[in-house]
Amino acid sequence: MNKNELCVIYGNTPKKMIKEILTHLKIEEDIPKDALIGLKPNLVVAKPSTSGATTTPELVAGVIEHLQSKGFKNIIILEGSWVGDRTSRAFSVCGYDTISKMYGVPLVDLQKDKYKEYDAGGVKVNVCNKAMEVDYLINMPVLKGHCQTSMTCALKNMKGCIPDSEKRKFHTMGLHKPIAYLNRVAKNSLIIVDGLMGDLTFEEGGTPVQMNRVIIGKDPVLVDAYAAELMGFELSEVPYIQIAERIGVGSADTKSAHITELNKDSDVKKITRSRKVEKLARYVEEKDACSACYGSLIHALERLDERGRLNRIKEKICIGQGFKQQEGDGIGIGICTKGFSKSVPGCPPKAKDIIEFIEKNI
Known part of the structure; x- marks a missing residue:
């Protein structure tokens, strides 16, 4: 290496x-x-x-x-x-x-x-x-x-x-x-x-x-x-x-x-969310999201919150395997939402990429 x-x-x-x-x-x-x-x-x-x-x-x-x-x-x-x-x-x-x-x-x-x-x-x-x-x-x-x-x-x-x-x-x-x-x-x-x-x-x-x-x-x-x-x-x-x-x-x-x-994440198990994470998750519509992808989104939302931009998001952010083969007008996160009109590529995407994409679309 x-x-x-x-x-x-x-x-x-x-x-x-x-x-x-x-x-x-x-x-x-x-x-x-x-x-x-x-x-x-x-x-x-x-x-x-x-x-x-x-x-x-x-x-x-x-x-x-x-x-x-x-x-x-x-x-x-x-x-x-x-x-x-x-x-x-x-x-x-x-x-x-x-x-x-x-x-x-x-x-x-x-x-x-x-x-x-x-x-x-x-x-x-x-x-x-x-x-x-x-x-x-x-x-x-x-x-x-x-x-x-x-x-x-x-x-x-x-x-x-x-x-x-x-x-x-x-x-x-x-x-x-x-x-x-x-x-x-x-x-x-x-x-x-x-x-x-x-x-x-x-x-x-x-x-x-x-x-x-x-x-x-x-x-x-x-x-x-x-x-x-x-x-x-x-x-x-x-x-x-x-x-x-x-x-x-x-x-x-x-x-x-x-x-x-070496592989892709497939685990959709979620830990019990803290109050902070629950607050951030209010902006998210999640359907069977892999933990790695969902974790990147939570970090991205926290950074946006720190910058005072989180409250500018007026539409749901969709994430998860449940959105495969679907079209949508909201903001999609990850390859599973590639059918959306606005979607962040990656499996999983980095929080940095999610932030840049959301800031361009709010």
Whole structure:
């Protein structure tokens, strides 16, 4: 897999999905047999993954099973939760204690680790020792919103590799610049994005949106630029992505990226909607919509709401397999509504594309 490649798989069976995509990519060919492999999930708070805040444990279990089946034995899970919570508590609540015992994989609490200072090219950054000792780091962020940086994915998830004192300093620096420079020091070998159920707007969960996808890449800047499009953000709204590109961490050029989708989503199961999502769904007429497509629409509507344009929509937005072979005068979302006079192509379309289309038609 090259740095300009992304691979996507859709569905709602995390362990099966991750094994399929890792087998397809043959990641074991890139890893020395005696390498210390570190899995870095997002366990910012002690909340289950169904809240939209943390990395799905079944996804991590699937990665471990794949690696162990290929003969890799030196695997650890490392994380440092946010300052307001304890990593040990998050390991327990999020199901990682169980994973550790089941697979014999140690848990490393980076809140208790020692650290060293590194020069990231003019910016000094303290990074935990164990994060720097790992030979092959698999970054496993959650695709979700963030109250201060708009979104969080691969680049920001590395913030869990710094001590609590450094996390406080990052906030005084405005987050964006130090996050970008951190990634010049703490490097990803592989990124596995948990896009199954991330929060709409908040890193601590509470407003989960079912997105039904796992994304894999090697360039954290490219991964985050793609994630921003999925959630309907312009790159200018997530400054750390542009800063990271400018200082040479990676490329944000998604148009030149080679993106492979291994399948299409077919799961129409919907989670219980929060009040926020219910409010957005008032604009939608849904008939058997796949979760990935519906999730993109919800993110698009949230962005439109933030921009004060949601109330300009005067017609129903139609989405779902139930609209196949039908004609309509409303706004259709996805390939299932291609018979509509106004329809956003894609299966599923990105929130960014939905936003641009709706703004032209309201």
